[in-house]
Amino acid sequence: MLMTPGPTAVPEPVREAMSRELINPDVDPRFRELYGRLTERLATAYGVDPDDDGVADGSDDAARDVVALGGEGILGLEAAVASLVEPGTEVLCLSNGLYGEGFADFVESYGGDPTLVAAEHDEPLPLDALDDALAADDADFDLATMVHCETPTGTLNDIGSALDRLEAADSEILTVVDAVSSLGAVPVPTDRIDVCLGASQKCFSAPPGLATAAVSDRAWAAMDERDPHSLYANFLPFRDVSDGFPYTHLTTEVVALDAALGLLLDEGLDAVRKRHEAAAARCRERGAELGLETVPGPERSSPTVTAFEVPGRASEIQERLREDHDVILATGLGEGAGDVLRVGHMGHNARVDRVEETMDALAAVL
Structure with missing residues (x-):
């Protein structure tokens, strides 16, 4: 019996969906319909109402586009950095664990300038240190990253308080949150996050293979300005797939996640x-x-x-x-x-x- 914190056991209805005849995502219009249904279901899981043009609470600030990239969940973390960071980008990385620290590594690899505000792995997020970093005379952050659930220690972080401090200090700072191990099982304040990351193999109980994100309009605008150099670690090609996908999508994984989300939403x-x-x-x-x-x-x-x-x-x-x-x-x-x-x-x-x-x-x- 598989009882690991991802990949999780895949229920039988999802496995049955995966066994059906393959849909060619490049030529079969049924795949675009399938992907559209998948993103609608993802929007519901993210807390964004798909029946209201992606607006969760009636305000433009809550509008989010939901995308699903072909790759394991870590692709979402790298793609968020690759899409928003260029040489000279100042990034505040708030951390109390392995994945929080990993954001700083990604920032460095794409030429950005990370400021790691970190606590020990068994401690809460260092909110006082966050206040100090935001109040520093030379503070000029473009982006802030954090992790909702640090899976290696089983810690659920108080990201609401961190977002409060960021918004009070500088409302222009873009926020990226790794919610890979909480999304679908724990409420996530997606409407306050510019790039909220998820994945197929955790709380959704689909196989590993898809990285998901809910992306705000101002995050899209920042990506447009930066013109990311990567094709694969890049959200921009998925903003509009009406004319096709940037590469052959992972068809079976899309089928699986769609089926898994159907089970989740049927349960409520x-x-x-x-x-x-x-x-x-x-x-x-x-x-x-x-x-x-x-x-x-x-x-x-x-x-x-x-x-x-x-x-x-x-x-x-x-x-x-x-x-x-x-x-x-x-x-x-x-x-x-x-x-x-x-x-x-x-x-x-x-x-x-x-x-x-x-x-x-x-x-x-x-």
Whole structure:
């Protein structure tokens, strides 16, 4: 049983959809219809009303175009930077984890000038340090990046407070948020974010292969001004696909994500979120019974993933769970890889019965 925080288990109706006859995306008009339905469903998941020209709350400020690029979720992070950063672009990278820090690496690789405002991986976002960076005499940021759910530590970040500070300091700063591991299971303030990133293989429970984004008008304008040099790591070619796609799209992955979103929306976003909360609560309750502590503490842990502290034992426990119980969990990433064991109660796997089976196996191993 796959209980990792992405890729997640793919439900049978999605697998069945993938097995149907292939649609050629370059010549078959049915593919454009399929892609259009996919982006409408994505808009609903993002909280943008597809029936109101992409406007979620009746204001132009909330308008977003939703796109789906062919590539694993990390493509979205790089494409956001590649589309908005050029030599000399000043970028504030707010971080308390591996992916937050990774934004700074992308910025450097595209010639930008990153300012990393970082906390330790088990700490909250450094909001006081953010205030200091924004108030500095030489502060002149074009862009700010942050991560909603830092999957390696199971941390759900308070991005609302960070956005408040950015808007108060300089409303012209564009914002990029990695919501890859929260979108579809946790409310995301998409209407306050210029580029909000998602992916197929996390809470949507489709296979890895599509990077998604909701993009504001002012972000599109900034991309037009910068004229990105990459074709693949570039959102602009997907802004208008009425005359075709920039490359042969990943047809089967589009079919899969469309089917997965259909299941999610049939269930209802509120019901899906409650299901994630219930699964997370039970996972942590069972963990506490086993004497396990979570990395960031329960008040900052994400409904999509629980990271348990198992100093020095993560790989051993992971192997025994896989070999003896056919349960697959993930270890940590980066420096703490050997000290963290992660349970992904995310997407299709956010179900109490699956959590119970997983924790029964973990109890037997421990």
